Amino acid sequence: MKSISLFIFLFFFSVFLGTAQSKTAAVTYKTEANISYRSGENLDEYMKERCKLDVYFPENVDSFTTVVWFHGGGLTAGEKFIPERLKNRKLVLVAVNYRLSPKVKSPVFIDDAAAAVAWVFKNISKYGGDPKKIIVSGHSAGGYLACMIGLDKHYLAAYGIDANSIQKLVPFSGQMITHFVIRKERGIPDTQPLVDEFAPLFHVRADAPPLFLITGDRNLELLGRYEENAYMWRMMALSGHKQTTLYELDGFDHGGMAEPAIDLLLKILKK
Secondary structure (H helix, E strand, O other): OHHHHHHHHHHHHHHHHHHHHHHHOOOOEEEEEEEEOOOOOOOOHHHHHHOEEEEEEEOOOOOEEEEEEEOOOOOOOOOOOOOHHHOOOOOEEEEEOOOOOOOOOOOHHHHHHHHHHHHHHHHHHHHOEEEEEEEEEEEOHHHHHHHHHHHOOHHHHOOOOOHHHOOEEEEEOOOOOOOHHHHHHOOOOOOOOOOOOOOHHHHOOOOOOOEEEEEEOOOOOOOOHHHHHHHHHHHHHHHOOOOEEEEEEOOOOOOOOHHHHHHHHHHHHOO
């Protein structure tokens, strides 16, 4: 009888120990770099060079949130990177390159952003990501691209994706009026605002994904960037959108706001 009791005790203890070890097992991460998000025979050399993305993912877990990250650089410069402070948090992270001005004209870079996000929707489950939990974010020009493809539905629709399938949009100091590079193409100066089909503000709508607008200090930001985002917040509310939030990071300029904005992004991911 004692031997049977001892056997039962050891059995349940081993089950408990195995469960505890599995819960505390370290999550390991892997990166697959320079994946082409465009395919076909009609790709030119610049498309082959720039239409690439990196995927950083946990190897031994799945069904986690994916953050798509678009780099900044004014649509004229910049290189894809995985934000360091988003690593090791059981997230799938996708860093995207896109074609740049002046080698291309608008809306090529917006279309590249849409093609990349469409690729994520169609492929991220292979890396453990949940297609229902895709966050689109980015800093400066990257924030502008995130908003354009999330609000103007026709860009993603061209790739068979409903923009409303994006779980959240989290632009860091994104331009909400027509981007200054596009205005430059038309001979319009930086200080002359324009709101047309290339402005996120042109596409305010009540049924958009939840939108979290983050800017630096209004007195330190670029060219009225806080005010653009504040106007976006107001117009989204007036359109009937119930989930637009505006954050101003006091004391941080356009470049410096990106680091503290990561803290906000991590909180937003939990909402």
